[in-house]
Amino acid sequence: MTKTARKERLIWLDIMITLVALELMSCFYYGLRSIVLGGVCIAVSLITEILCLRLMNRQFTADDLTCTSDALIIALMMPATMDYGIAGIACVFAVVAAKNVFGGRRNIIFSPAAAAYIFMLTSWEKKLLLYPQPHMRTGIFDEPEGLVNSVSYVYNTTGKMNYTDFELLMGNFSGPAGSVSILMLLIGAAMLILRRDISAGAFLGTITGTAFLSYIVPASPTAEIRYTFVTNMVLFAAVYIISDRRIAPKKEYYAFFYGLFIAVFSYVIVLTTGKENAIVIVSVLFTPVSLGIKNLEKKIELAHIEASETAAENFSAVDTTVIENSDEKTEDTSNE
Amino acid sequence: MFLVNELIALLAANLILTQALGTSTIFIAAGSRKNLVGTAFMITVFTFTGSVCAYFADKLLPEKYSDFKLLIYVISIGILYVILLSAFYFISRNNFENSRKYIHLSVFNCAVMGTLLTVSGKASENSSITEYMSAGLEAGIGFIVAALILTAAYRKLNSSKVPAAFRGFPAMIIYLGIISMAVYSLI
């Protein structure tokens, strides 16, 4: 097994651990249904991935398990009571249209989870943006009742936040199944950054951009910086979508600006239109930017290699002339 | 903030991402930097000057002859086509051979004709020539933005890692589709 392949698997494992922790928190608030939803997403993604690879004449390996982490991210961005059919269609879309059509994990262009989220947003907006209240259990096969708007929606439209800091930290408020558990997200982010599983530059860029703008241009007189991170899936997207190593630029300082621009754009959109979870949409819109930066990185890398090769050639040329000269000198002295 | 909003408005009004006008031309434009500059310039020239022609056609043509609007537009674009070719020929005969293919590619293009028809459809009786001109210019800039979006991913979409059946056009269409989906969800 090569070093990169081993690294890829370890990254997947680390991400899965943090996602499972979020899934467990979601189970605590919404019951078994959220676990079943996650299971459906993983199963559909896995089956679709195997089928796609078979059609491409490729073998399914442990590296291809990354589809399961994408599936879990999708599940955690949905309300815990989401229709299983819709979740399944979204996962098929993520694996087929947003990933394998472009060559699968070897040639990732979009974040499959982000693309699938937008796909759901454009087709089933009402179902996607209405959430159950925490501790309101819905049976595995029951129709959800008493769904409400998310805290993000209320905050975007009124600028009010009626929850204590403790409730916000623990994720005890209505919103996407896994993206509201702020404490878990913070722990997960720290772990993933320390183990270099996600792009620290992109993460810091997103956080800096959001913090800076929410300080300079607050959403309302009562708005506070911490509310901006808690709402609109900002923290969740910063960890699992924007800082995804497959998408973000390689060099940390480029990744920082990539994250910064996404944060700035999404903040302005939330501020001017009140669009919920705009950061996920903006992250997909910024894919060409990321690809452009990556192209630039490659060009710089090639230029460096060329420069070092020319330097090495010059050096060896100088070296051979020095050797030749010294040989001539020794010959001269021996003749003498 | 104003800049961000303007950029979003430009994306939202983008003829390629929202109306699929000039899709096949953009694939040629995204192929190389030279093609991008050449095609984008010519499309912008045609949409800009064409919308001026569309303004006069709309103002002068009586309502009962509105079915002849397309014919008038085609004749206008045809005249512009000849003028542009002649201008390029007389300005620089050396560059004429290189630049004329972009003129041929852009004339009667869906992006150009679609812009004229869209501008005319949106215009009211009180619309001024500047509104037509700005819409024409916006369409040209929109084409450049869409071409840049595609150029960024061009190498990846044509890479050998993409399955042979999807390599090139199909992958490019799906890529544009996902970007268009993101734009749609913002509106």
Place this chain on the structure above:
Amino acid sequence: MNKERSSVFSGIIGNNIVLSSLMVVSPVIICGDTLKNAAALVYAFSAITFLSVLISSFVPKKLSYTVKVIIYAIISSLVYIPVKWAAQEFFPGAVERIGIYFPLLAVNSLIIFRSEAELYKLPKNRMIIKLIFYILGFDAVMLTTGFIRELFAYGTINGRIVDVSTPVIGLAQPFGGFIFLGLFCGLYRWIRSIVISKKEEIRGDADVSGK
């Protein structure tokens, strides 16, 4: 001889103008969301393209390329007028629904460019057959797209409700058209490559047995 014949008939499958050359894709992407729209577009495209190419084939070949292209565009925009009148008669409401894509069909690249590069070089009867197959190829793609998108986006077939448990509304939107056409195009190419490789296998076997 067989090769020549198959090249004439290839417009439907082997050399489909939409799936193979990506011509006239904008109406398919934008208006191909229902079978009704698809039928109206099929009528408009077929009538305008057939008549325009047929009339344009009489334009003297000696004229310069630029002049010929302008004349073809003028002819097709003249043909568009009676076709539109007929559409208002036979497909009430279709012209409004299709909007700018109706007149845009009159300046499609099959009439303006492909015909000059390919069709007018053929003898008249072969040109007509090839043109008909090109048109049929577009019609097949348009109707298939309209049928599938309507079924999965609205849960209807030609306006009649069908039991589709989870309609995907996004499929009716322009981005849905882009994604659907991309997938359709990929599927078409995949099937085509299988057919070609099988044909080559059979040919190879025949060569071996012939020897």
